[in-house]
Amino acid sequence: AQKVTQAQTEISVVEKEDVTLDCVYETRDTTYYLFWYKQPPSGELVFLIRRNSFDEQNEISGRYSWNFQKSTSSFNFTITASQVVDSAVYFCALSEAGGGYQKVTFGTGTKLQVIP
Amino acid sequence: DVKVTQSSRYLVKRTGEKVFLECVQDMDHENMFWYRQDPGLGLRLIYFSYDVKMKEKGDIPEGYSVSREKKERFSLILESASTNQTSMYLCASGAGGVTYEQYFGPGTRLTVT
Numbered sequence: 232a233q234k235v236t237q238a239q240t241e242i243s244v245v246e247k248e249d250v251t252l253d254c255v256y257e258t259r260d261t262t263y264y265l266f267w268y269k270q271p272p273s274g275e276l277v278f279l280i281r282r283n284s285f286d287e288q289n290e291i292s293g294r295y296s297w298n299f300q301k302s303t304s305s306f307n308f309t310i311t312a313s314q315v316v317d318s319a320v321y322f323c324a325l326s327e328a329g330g331g332y333q334k335v336t337f338g339t340g341t342k343l344q345v346i347p
Numbered sequence: 348d349v350k351v352t353q354s355s356r357y358l359v360k361r362t363g364e365k366v367f368l369e370c371v372q373d374m375d376h377e378n379m380f381w382y383r384q385d386p387g388l389g390l391r392l393i394y395f396s397y398d399v400k401m402k403e404k405g406d407i408p409e410g411y412s413v414s415r416e417k418k419e420r421f422s423l424i425l426e427s428a429s430t431n432q433t434s435m436y437l438c439a440s441g442a443g444g445v446t447y448e449q450y451f452g453p454g455t456r457l458t459v460t
Binding site for chain 1: 382387388389390391392395403406435437439444445446447448449450451452453454
């Protein structure tokens with residue numbers, strides 16, 4: 232069965248601090264996909280990144296970076312030099328497809344508050 | 348930019364009413380999805396559609412049905428609304444199935460009294 236755990240319910244940081252959002256997943260499939268989405272106060276989820284299970288290369292995009300480690304089943308998200316605009320709820324998601332099924336599981340989200 | 352719009356931001360309905368939530372996307376995406384979002388539960392997939400008139404059940408389809416008569420429009424129907432269906436409903440679209448990124452609408456907060 233699929234499971235995504237975001238153990239951090241809420242995090243507060245002061246602007247310019249670095250912050251890491253944790254995501255741990257469970258799956259029996261060897262082929263799967265991981266995602267991060269951002270949900271700002273306006274409510275609309277915004278896609279940030281997609282990773283497949285065969286690509287463990289870390290990725291950096293500006294102040295955002297992602298660390299994918301299959302050995303620990305984790306896909307953590309780091310924001311460097313946080314800004315007030317980073318305040319949002321962040322969701323990690325896991326999806327699988329094949330053999331006539333499609334399944335996606337979202338974590339419960341981490342609410343990040345960046346204090347000026 | 349992908350645009351996904353939902354017919355209402357806020358909706359209040361009475362128990363037993365039939366409720367229609369509409370979603371429209373403008374990117375010619377094959378796939379569309381309906382989720383509900385509840386505190387402490389994250390997003391849960393209700394139904395998705397991979398083509399016109401085609402649909403698949405998600406994790407929590409009970410009490411819901413869907414309709415996709417045109418590619419750009421995906422409707423979620425609550426046949427007889429109940430208070431436990433009070434929630435935020437999010438529509439999404441994507442070029443692929445669940446293994447591809449999805450683009451979300453602003454959500455409809457439905458309250459059933």
